[in-house]
Amino acid sequence: MTAISRFQEQFGLGWKQETSSTSPQRSDYQPDDQPSTSNLPPGLQDAILAYSSKVMSVMKSAPQTGVRVFDLAEQSSIRMETLLPVMHYLTEKGFAERVAVDDKVGNDTYRLTPLGQQLSS
Secondary structure, three states: OOHHHHHHHHHOOHHHHHHOOOOOOHHHOOOOOOOOHHHOOHHHHHHHHHHHHHHHHHHOOOOOOOEEHHHHHHHHOOOHHHHHHHHHHHHHOOOEEEEEOOOOOOOOEEEEOHHHHHHHO
């Protein structure tokens, strides 16, 4: 194998051609690279809980339709890199649910579950 063919194999787009016919649509997207929040250090769990109450209070404003993530970040004044783990936590614990994942840039819509509505009352 020549150096060029090794380079193409290692850094080429051959994998893209092989999987393009079987790649999932955006609506089928389920992030599996998110870390589980069950084994977070106690300080980080406390921070997520503190932000969760703020996020849930904003989400209460649209209980039926839900709130888009970017709007949620703006209304709660929370940066996206902080908000995304909070949304993952709320979803994992059953307090929120993702209702629309059709946005190409990840501006998914979330709403509170009945359990989340009860908790935020």
